[in-house]
Amino acid sequence: xxxxxxxxxxxxxxxxxxxxxxxxxxxxxxxxxxxxxxxxxxxxxxxxxxxxxxxxxxxxxxxxxxxxxxxxxxxxxxxxxxxxxxxxxxxxxxxxxxxxxxxxxxxxxxxxxxxxxxxxxxxxxxxxxxxxxxxxxxxxxxxxxxxxxxxxxxxxxxxxxxxxxxxxxxxxxxxxxxxxxxxxxxxxxxxxxxxxxxxxxxxxxxxxxxxxxxxxxxxxxxxxxxxxxxxxxxxxxxxxxxxxxxxxxxxxxxxxxxxxxxxxxxxxxxxxxxxxxxxxxxxxxxxxxxxxxxxxxxxxxxxxxxxxxxxx
Amino acid sequence: xxxxxxxxxxxxxxxxxxxxxxxxxxxxxxxxxxxxxxxxxxxxxxxxxxxxxxxxxxxxxxxxxxxxxxxxxxxxxxxxxxxxxxxxxxxxxxxxxxxxxxxxxxxxxxxxxxxxxxxxxxxxxxxxxxxxxxxxxxxxxxxxxxxxxxxxxxxxxxxxxxxxxxxxxxxxxxxxxxxxxxxxxxxxxxxxxxxxxxxxxxxxxxxxxxxxxxxxxxxxxxxxxxxxxxxxxxxxxxxxxxxxxxxxxxxxxxxxxxxxxxxxxxxxxxxxxxxxxxxxxxxxx
Numbered sequence: 029x030x031x032x033x034x035x036x037x038x039x040x041x042x043x044x045x046x047x048x049x050x051x052x053x054x055x056x057x058x059x060x061x062x063x064x065x066x067x068x069x070x071x072x073x074x075x076x077x078x079x080x081x082x083x084x085x086x087x088x089x090x091x092x093x094x095x096x097x098x099x100x101x102x103x104x105x106x107x108x109x110x111x112x113x114x115x116x117x118x119x120x121x122x123x124x125x126x127x128x129x130x131x132x133x134x135x136x137x138x139x140x141x142x143x144x145x146x147x148x149x150x151x152x153x154x155x156x157x158x159x160x161x162x163x164x165x166x167x168x169x170x171x172x173x174x175x176x177x178x179x180x181x182x183x184x185x186x187x188x189x190x191x192x193x194x195x196x197x198x199x200x201x202x203x204x205x206x207x208x209x210x211x212x213x214x215x216x217x218x219x220x221x222x223x224x225x226x227x228x229x230x231x232x233x234x235x236x237x238x239x240x241x242x243x244x245x246x247x248x249x250x251x252x253x254x255x256x257x258x259x260x261x262x263x264x265x266x267x268x269x270x271x272x273x274x275x276x277x278x279x280x281x282x283x284x285x286x287x288x289x290x291x292x293x294x295x296x297x298x299x300x301x302x303x304x305x306x307x308x309x310x311x312x313x314x315x316x317x318x319x320x321x322x323x324x325x326x327x328x329x330x331x332x333x334x335x336x337x338x339x340x
Numbered sequence: 341x342x343x344x345x346x347x348x349x350x351x352x353x354x355x356x357x358x359x360x361x362x363x364x365x366x367x368x369x370x371x372x373x374x375x376x377x378x379x380x381x382x383x384x385x386x387x388x389x390x391x392x393x394x395x396x397x398x399x400x401x402x403x404x405x406x407x408x409x410x411x412x413x414x415x416x417x418x419x420x421x422x423x424x425x426x427x428x429x430x431x432x433x434x435x436x437x438x439x440x441x442x443x444x445x446x447x448x449x450x451x452x453x454x455x456x457x458x459x460x461x462x463x464x465x466x467x468x469x470x471x472x473x474x475x476x477x478x479x480x481x482x483x484x485x486x487x488x489x490x491x492x493x494x495x496x497x498x499x500x501x502x503x504x505x506x507x508x509x510x511x512x513x514x515x516x517x518x519x520x521x522x523x524x525x526x527x528x529x530x531x532x533x534x535x536x537x538x539x540x541x542x543x544x545x546x547x548x549x550x551x552x553x554x555x556x557x558x559x560x561x562x563x564x565x566x567x568x569x570x571x572x573x574x575x576x577x578x579x580x581x582x583x584x585x586x587x588x589x590x591x592x593x594x595x596x597x598x599x600x601x602x603x604x605x606x607x608x609x610x611x612x613x614x615x616x617x618x619x620x621x622x623x624x625x
Binding site: 059060061062066067069070082088089090091094095096097098099101102103104106108111254255303305306307308309310 | 381391569571591
């Protein structure tokens, strides 16, 4: 759907993060969009700012037992456990499909150890079809999902440094909100050479079935996402924007353009849409449409003029 | 596969706590295969947030409002009120807006419906078996075993009978049909028809018992499973079940939403099948 009328001035939704040009600031959050192909029947992947893959590791990963998901008020808990096909299978089976689209592919990845992070980054660095890397140091659902790196600024610095040595591709580091002071972590990864920061990953949470008195997730604890987390995410993005000089990608409970705009106004250059994809497979296309409408209604000619315009 | 913004055509209580909803569903009579499901969205709000999977009971046509219009295509789903989502659903009326994503998933393998067939449905698990029964070439060679806790849980027997299949009703409390578990009926039917193929959908304890019975008798079995799912299209990986030969070293997780919901029993790992059956946050298909 293109609502643009002939008499309208051209509208620019294009943004740039870490040297990657996105045709608009809307992209999926890792883990909510599979490897892209799952959603291709519902939405034109060419319309997106970028495609962000499910988190990949050196070797395939099984993930956690079920139940892995559970709805809570205004959100959901998940403990998938980073199930993924592994980097090699991704390269041969999933990447060729994504390369046919005129949309930058950002590969989300993680490692069990600092060396493994470096190893995956080196492998991804060789691939022309990969526009950028998103380094996950924040998965709350597995012991070695990176959260140990994400919650310890020293470990975060070392891991990002190890990855930085192995790649010249744009490097986005995805942070966990489950820390006392997000600004400390943000500064550490920026100093270690990150080109951009994305946040938030899920907030750790838990739900109990009162009849069986068992946790609703097999993993007991999971990550909370969805509209319920948005105010927390906006606050954290606001804090990180003030702490670092690299671009920030905002994530957390975005399901409408209005939600995305909150993040842009506090200073995020782009945003990722997560749980909303599950609710409506066409959610991102709708958000892009709404964003255009907002800009036209508000007389905004360039979305970049909205970014970081919070007046306090 | 498409997301339809559509409307409710009717929504009736067919047994205490069980509702049958007819929804306007363009293309479904052509596209929907027996055993497939839809991701259903009640309303554009945060409660409930996620869609819920529902097995398609049947797809069909109804007359148009006037002569110049084409007939309306619809699907029917049947649901039991178990949580907040289905509680909102029971209050929907004709014309209320809803969204349907689908038809989704892999349905029954229809190549195996020639010869004797035994369909086993426990409670709401009977729902996806109706389209299967419809597609059986010779209905007189098919039997449907309908089980439930009590008479209120026995639904749509007449609909199956109209197809010309033989029905056997059993309830755990004996309030309708034979007293006892539907699996006992299955055992006795397999005595009569040892070469039959079995198709089952119902609560996990029933599915497991059916699998044991079929394995010991070397009877081919297809099962339709339900799991909690967020997306329905294979992206969230929330609804996986363990495939045959699964181990920590060589993991095999199959998405209930894409590889399933119908599986050949031989393709699954029955040693350690995890079930979300008691979890209240899931809505039954």
